[in-house]
Amino acid sequence: MASEYTCMTAPTYLIENRRDGKFVVNEEAADLLTGIRQPVVVVAIAGLYRTGKSYLMNRLAGKRKGFCLGATVQALTKGIWMWCLPHPHRPDCTLVLLDTEGLGDVRKGNTENDSWIFALAILLSSTLVYNSMVAIDQNALEKLQYVVELTKKIRAKVSSGRSQEDDNSAEFVRFFPAFIWAVRDFTLQLEINGQPVSEDGYLEDALKLQQGDSEQINKCNMPRLCIRKFFPSRKCFTFDRPTNKRNLPRLEELEEEELEVDFLEPMTRFCEHIWKTSQPKTVPGGHTVTGRMLANLVKSYVDAINSGEVPCLENAVLALAEIENSAAMREAISSYEERMGQRLKMPTGTVEELLRVHAECEREANAVFMARAFGENIKSFQEELAQKLKQKQKEFCERNEQESRDRCFAALTGLAQELENGIQRGIYSVPGGYKHFLKKMHEIEEEYHSVPDKGIQADKALEEFLKSKETVAKSILQMDKALTDKEKEIEAQRTEAQAAKLQQKLLEQEQARLAQMLDDQKRSHEEQLQLLNKKMEEEKKKMQEETERMLQHKLKEHEQLVKEGFEQKAREMESEIQRLKEESSNSFMSHLAHLIEKLGPHLIALGGQAMQHKMYSDIAKIPKDSKK
Structure with missing residues (x-):
């Protein structure tokens, strides 16, 4: 589906970071996101202030200018800025770039605020770029204390029988973004113990845990452990200085040939990697996030932070589902009305014709x-939608019947005009007048039957017309002196029999209509x-x-811990893996039981009690090991 938003020519702020520590969502930016109905690939960048984050984001946008670059020690980016662009490799996706306020600004003096900026970058992105300078060393890792604080800033579930930190460490992998460490002004040789190493190998070596159990070593290991546990996908890029010191203040003005080759080559690889590998943003359950869903997530998280709560992903996803499902229902109803209006030519000749069009539009x-x-x-x-579509169907049926009635009575009124004039002039109130009256009524019926496209009320309208002439007919019959009393009695009986026959025909039509409506209702339930x-x-x-991705990541981390000799941490990981398997099994069974309970009334309504019992029976037979 094509995006409906106007491509942004420049970034705008998405979340304002106020001096009082409160975050404010820019409604105009949120509206821009809401207009994007495509999935969004969200790339956020975080890192210390004045480390060139904005320049990287401009390169990802394919521009030289966009996000503000600064040439002084003062940080320029405040809050979180957004730039929505057509994805260079995926026409079915929109690329959303988020440039975050630099961390550690000495003028701000608020590490709590920095932690929230970092947490928002995690929550909103599908790929997180962490930007640092010179090398990945202990100093760089210590400055990444924000990742350690995530267990206090983000909650995966509403409640748990375990501590919040344990709960998060098990669940973060489910929704954390891919992690890219961008090392700027890197001039070291990529070698370890005299052997060349890749950039990714350099990162993984830097994330190895230090041996020992002292407080200092545990503190040193904590950011390493968190990165390894929380981010299942990790990548590293190293960049030389882009140009000489004299040219750095006008970096965004420089042509490509004025930049260092050792900077351009990794920059090209960096951009291509993100463009080609970054996935659309998802929330737990594997649900892909569109621009409008991202806008709602932004508001949900900011509201939680401003209220002093810890943003809970489970609550945010539930609220998001509520919003999306309500909107999906409205969109479905609108689709039904539009398609019915286009395809249903009223009045229809039969009920089947209307039900056929209804069934098509209902399916769509x-x-x-x-x-x-x-x-x-x-x-x-879905139940509410079914009820609303049923009501819409009823409205179309009523309109169809009314249009048929209007057309039929218009035809009968025109055909009966001469008859009405004759009655008013008294031409039938003479001996032999009843015979002429019957002849005229017969002519009207014959001409009426030949009128096309009368619709499903044709017989009903005729019956009402004939009934409206009964009093006049009886009066003319009784006044006709050319007929004997016996002939009048016989004629009255014939007229009553004819009316009863037509009434029986209408009753059969109504029974057939009700049967067709019931069949359609059963079809709808089954579908x-x-x-x-x-x-x-x-x-x-x-x-x-x-769940399989989570388990594979934890199994891989467990293997690495054993390889590095951290047996205790490996055992902790084993219990976490086992707990995850059990929770997965319990969650799956609970999901099935909940769904069957919801479906029960519909299954029974369709005569499906046996089907319901069979579903319960089949579940009971699933081997325990396979339920995960």
């Missing part, structure tokens, strides 16, 4: 809803059930894939 509306909806509350919104089952399978698959 449900597809629109399911494409956008996600989360545990899909079923309740809703199929859609929900399909959605359940998709959700289950995403959960399993997400």
